Amino acid sequence: MLEKKEERYENGKLKAVWYEDELGRKQNMFKSYHKNGMIEEIGHFKNNEKNSWFSYYNENGKLRLEGQYLEGKKEGNWEEFNEAGSTIYKYSKGELKVKEEYSKEDSLVEVIEYGKEKNIVKNYSSNKLDSIEEHFHDEVQTKKFYDKEWNLKREISKVEMKSYYDKGGLKLKIEMKGTLFSGSWERYYPNGQLAEKHFYKEENGISFKEGKSTYYNENRQKEKEEIYKKDKLVLEVKFLKETQKHTLYYSNGQKYKEGEYNKDFEKVGIWKEYNKDGSLRKEEVYEKVEKEQAKNRVRSRSRCRSGNER
Incomplete structure (x- = not known):
């Protein structure tokens, strides 16, 4: 009853x-x-x-x-309707196995296959497979992104992000802390050689460049170095054929001083010093002298203009 x-x-x-x-x-x-x-x-x-x-x-x-x-458990296909389209959920003994998203025009948009170790996400455009993702259930929540032929294009996790060239070579590798850059940032040429390397630091939810950045050509020769302090460029060094060109910067981004050193780290050529507003304060010309002579002998022509000290 x-x-x-x-x-x-x-x-x-x-x-x-x-x-x-x-x-x-x-x-x-x-x-x-x-x-x-x-x-x-x-x-x-x-x-x-x-x-x-x-x-x-x-x-x-x-x-x-x-x-x-x-x-008491969901079984088989469940369908949800909304203004954007519809979603089909496929269950087995209450466990979600597959989720399919459809547009208002009934075109397939996305399919997610749920697994114990990872979820596979398939993205569609005009009902045709466009790209594939793997979302792993590991501690660092690794995600891998592929094209429709399963060629790996990019990897990202809580500790590292990688991207790849079309032919499969590593293109970019970045150390992460959550969603922020934290540690080394590296870009590679298609031939596998390192192109540039930077360092990032994370503080209070903000990521910024800190320390030395280095740039190389495809023959592994160093072309340039930069020194950063909290995302602000402090020093730039360009490696020329016979000399190194050094440029120092004010905190406002304007040049403070620039000139070249030779292989013995002696000043050569024209050295310029600027005010914080960018105007020229002083100019000096250095000549290389014989070692037995006074190394610091300088033929200077100076034009001194009033300005802020660095």
Whole structure:
């Protein structure tokens, strides 16, 4: 013998109706209602467990979600409807196995295959496979991105991000802290040689360049070095054929001083010094002299202009 049960809102309108057996277990039909009186949920129970096709509705009466329960667990295909399109969820014994996203035009947009070690995400364009992703359930939450032929294009995790050339060679490798750069940042040429290397630091949720940045040509020869302090360039060194050109900077980004050193780290050529507004303060010309002579002998022509000291 089943007993009919009801629950009502504070205003007296019906909220839910169901049936219970002598043990207090829900049996047979179950209905719930929105405050406006429209049906919210409808289905059947067996021994206090959902055990039939269930349908869920919005307050305007439109179907929102529907699918089957088997002994209290979702089973088979469930479909959800929204303004952007629809989503199909595929369950087995209550465990979500596949999720398919469709557009309003019923075109396939995305498929996610759920697994114990990783999820596979397939992205579609005009119903054709466009790209593939692997999302691993490891401690650093590794993600790998492929083209439609399963060629690896990029990797990212909480500790590292990598990207690859079309032919498979490493293009970029970045150390991460969560979503921020923290540590080394490296770019590679297609031939596998290191092209540039930078260092980043993370403080209070902000990532910035700190320390030395180095640039190389494809023959592994150093072309340039930069020194940064909290994302601001302090010193730039260009490695020329016979000399090194050094440029120092004010904190406002303007040049402070520039000139060249020879292989013996002696100043040569024209050295210029600037004010903080960018105007020239002083210019000196250095000549290389014989070692037995005074190394610091300088033929200077100076034009001194008023300006801020560095």
